[in-house]
């Protein structure tokens with residue numbers, strides 16, 4: 001499967017593995033442990049070295065449990081940032097739902113050397129699928145504390161629920177992806193225009 005990363009933040013990209021969230025016909029790209037692994041690999045969170053053993057694990061019962069946990073985190077992130085896109089700030093109850101994931105991530109965090117600098121990272125002994133959850137949680141934490149919440153948007157596409165960070169200079173981006181949702185909206189407007197012309 002090919003995943004798209006158009007959110008501008010890893011946590012938003014993770015939330016975007018559900019299409020048309022809350023609409024009549026939602027679609028979930030993460031149906032199995034291996035789907036989750038494939039997403040992690042495309043996101044660059046799962047190294048070559050890890051993959052072999054991981055595919056086996058992803059297919060196992062443990063993989064199913066990890067998938068459930070990851071999906072739970074994903075739903076909290078979606079609700080959190082869809083609320084931000086709507087109201088400019090997260091709902092207090094969604095912050096309450098997110099905080100246990102923050103605490104879990106912090107138990108796995110450590111300060112480590114990276115080149116000449118030191119940075120907060122995930123303990124290397126943490127299993128890759130747990131690390132995936134760590135990195136997604138960290139991305140959500142960073143966004144929540146970034147002062148950029150006024151730039152979190154939800155796509156204006158009719159059947160699209162994707163979240164993204166608007167990094168355009170004037171902050172007027174409306175679509176997750178101009179090529180996909182933006183063009184669809186344009187075509188629709190064009191057709192509506194044509195048919196109203198015909199009626200006139």
Ligand SMILES: [Zn+2]
Pocket residue numbers: 155156157160161162175176177181
């Ligand atoms: Zn869209």
